[in-house]
Amino acid sequence: MGELDGRVAVISGGTRGIGRAIAEAYLRDGAKVVVSGRDQAKGEGAIAEMNAGDNAMFVAADSAVREDCERLIAETVARYGRIDILVNNAGGSKDNAPVAQLTDEAMDWALKVNLWSTFWCSRAALQHMIPQQWGRIINISSTEGKVGKPGIAIYVTAKHAVNGLTKSMAQEVGTLGITVNALCPGAIETDMMKTDGPPAAEAMGITYEALLDWFAQESAIKRLNDVEDVAIVASLLASDAGAGITGSLISIDGGSAPY
Amino acid sequence: MGKLEGRVAAITGGTRSIGRGMAEAFLREGAKVVVNGRDAAKGAQAIAEMGGGDNIAFFAGDATKQSTAEGIVDFAVERFGQLDIMCLNSGGVMHTAPVAMMSDEEWQLEMDWNLNSVFWGMRKSLQHMLPRGYGRIIVTSSVEGKGGKPGLPGYNATKHAVLGLTKAAAKETGTTGVTVNAILPGLIETDIVRETGPESAKMMGLESYDAMIDLFAAESAIKKPNTVEQVAAVAVLLASEAARNFTGCMFPVDGGSLPY
Numbered sequence: 001m002g003e004l005d006g007r008v009a010v011i012s013g014g015t016r017g018i019g020r021a022i023a024e025a026y027l028r029d030g031a032k033v034v035v036s037g038r039d040q041a042k043g044e045g046a047i048a049e050m051n052a053g054d055n056a057m058f059v060a061a062d063s064a065v066r067e068d069c070e071r072l073i074a075e076t077v078a079r080y081g082r083i084d085i086l087v088n089n090a091g092g093s094k095d096n097a098p099v100a101q102l103t104d105e106a107m108d109w110a111l112k113v114n115l116w117s118t119f120w121c122s123r124a125a126l127q128h129m130i131p132q133q134w135g136r137i138i139n140i141s142s143t144e145g146k147v148g149k150p151g152i153a154i155y156v157t158a159k160h161a162v163n164g165l166t167k168s169m170a171q172e173v174g175t176l177g178i179t180v181n182a183l184c185p186g187a188i189e190t191d192m193m194k195t196d197g198p199p200a201a202e203a204m205g206i207t208y209e210a211l212l213d214w215f216a217q218e219s220a221i222k223r224l225n226d227v228e229d230v231a232i233v234a235s236l237l238a239s240d241a242g243a244g245i246t247g248s249l250i251s252i253d254g255g256s257a258p259y
Numbered sequence: 260m261g262k263l264e265g266r267v268a269a270i271t272g273g274t275r276s277i278g279r280g281m282a283e284a285f286l287r288e289g290a291k292v293v294v295n296g297r298d299a300a301k302g303a304q305a306i307a308e309m310g311g312g313d314n315i316a317f318f319a320g321d322a323t324k325q326s327t328a329e330g331i332v333d334f335a336v337e338r339f340g341q342l343d344i345m346c347l348n349s350g351g352v353m354h355t356a357p358v359a360m361m362s363d364e365e366w367q368l369e370m371d372w373n374l375n376s377v378f379w380g381m382r383k384s385l386q387h388m389l390p391r392g393y394g395r396i397i398v399t400s401s402v403e404g405k406g407g408k409p410g411l412p413g414y415n416a417t418k419h420a421v422l423g424l425t426k427a428a429a430k431e432t433g434t435t436g437v438t439v440n441a442i443l444p445g446l447i448e449t450d451i452v453r454e455t456g457p458e459s460a461k462m463m464g465l466e467s468y469d470a471m472i473d474l475f476a477a478e479s480a481i482k483k484p485n486t487v488e489q490v491a492a493v494a495v496l497l498a499s500e501a502a503r504n505f506t507g508c509m510f511p512v513d514g515g516s517l518p519y
Contacts, residue, residue, distance in 0.1 A: 167515075167518075170480045170515045171480045171515060173480075174479065174480025174481045174482060174514065174515050175480075175481060175482045179515075219433065220429045220430045220432075220434075220506050220507050221433045221504055221506060222434050223434075223504075225504050226504065229501075229502075229504045229505065232496060232499075232501050232502065233496070236492060236493065236496050239492070241488055241489055241491075241492030242489075242492070244481065244486060244489035244490075244512050244513075244514050245489065245493075245511065245512050245514070246480050246481060246514055246515040247480050247514075247515030247516075247517075248510075248511045248513075248517075249519070250508075250510065250511075251508050252504070252505065252508075254433065254504050254507075255426070255429045255430060255433055255507030255508070256507075258426075259509070259519050
């Protein structure tokens with residue numbers, strides 16, 4: 001018997017990195033899991049690797065697009081009959097730059113993929129969670145949702161906004177059996193970080209190695225986090241024991257954030 | 260396989276309330292556990308109820324005293340050969356009052372019970388854990404470690420203070436294999452709260468004990484108190500090997516009460 005037997009979870013952007021680790025943890029805990037991503041072939045590959053048979057499904061969806069977010073929730077319910085757990089994991093930033101040189105397009109995309117996607121998926125999922133009086137919404141924010149670094153203002157802004165949305169939603173649904181929390185990881189060297197980190201570092205005026213070192217040095221553990229750190233908390237929050245934790249911005253950053 | 264197989268835990272308090280919940284959860288996860296309380300007879304009864312056999316032991320001592328906070332570490336090492344997990348859990352108020360009416364005696368008691376005992380137990384644990392390169396220190400703070408309530412000045416001051424201690428110790432030990440974290444529970448209707456709650460409620464300017472429970476519930480999003488089991492689940496996570504990258508963390512279990 002797993003802690004999540006009978007539960008259905010959706011993880012946006014769950015084919016790799018943090019989302020993938022959460023998907024695998026939920027499958028181990030007995031849940032049925034839907035992951036989304038933009039690339040159909042990669043998504044199907046991820047599902048095959050997770051080797052969960054009928055308990056896992058991929059939905060091709062771009063988290064920066066409202067219709068895709070809403071379809072992700074709809075296809076989950078169509079396939080598995082319900083949705084209990086939503087992990088708003090998709091996120092990122094492109095074309096980072098100091099604010100003085102920042103483009104509208106870069107800000108817009110960062111807000112779409114981090115903030116709007118969380119809003120769209122949550123709104124759609126709540127339509128199912130509220131009537132069933134049970135739900136878990138877990139927003140993958142960042143330590144940069146609490147503090148700020150130069151040159152990545154779009155990311156910092158979007159993640160702060162996600163934390164605000166988290167607190168407000170938690171208050172709205174607190175008596176309905178639904179919890180809403182944000183996880184704030186420190187830097188993790190995922191595939192996405194390896195791709196997007198070097199240009200972000202350039203915007204910050206440093207090398208990619210210096211960027212990773214910056215995150216490590218401001219922590220107590222003096223090293224980066226890993227995806228499993230996030231997955232264990234995501235499992236706890238999704239469980240019945242997580243019922244008393246809501247509206248929390250949980251730091252998973254090796255002791256970096258001051259609060 | 261439990262998550263704490265082969266580990267030894269000590270819990271100040273631990274015969275009832277939050278500490279008891281931690282002890283039972285740790286036993287289920289395969290740890291050996293030392294619990295503590297003042298009364299030897301109650302302690303014997305508590306460990307009999309928990310049914311841990313040779314895997315649980317009781318250390319008698321007043322948790323407000325340095326000899327207890329340090330002695331439980333030595334006791335655990337003597338009994339079970341090592342100490343991996345130290346829960347600095349015991350705490351509370353006896354005769355709280357608004358600042359203007361607070362007695363030196365109560366103030367000192369709260370300092371010793373909620374702050375000094377955490378320091379004494381943490382220092383002693385670290386002296387054992389650092390040479391071994393492994394340890395999990397878990398401090399039971401409170402939602403009142405970040406907020407404030409009228410009539411609870413000593414509790415608020417000490418529960419804030421242990422968060423400062425937790426953060427500093429986490430920074431000191433971050434690369435050593437030892438982690439230091441705090442859990443911040445919202446109000447839980449434990450035995451201790453039922454005993455001291457009515458008097459505390461009066462000092463908080465409230466009409467009744469029930470009004471105090473309502474005040475805490477009302478400021479949460481879930482509009483009800485938390486439970487011992489919710490705190491114990493977080494303690495298991497922080498105590499596990501998988502939590503090696505968690506340190507200096509202030510983990511709320513407060514149903515959405517705190518603004519940060």
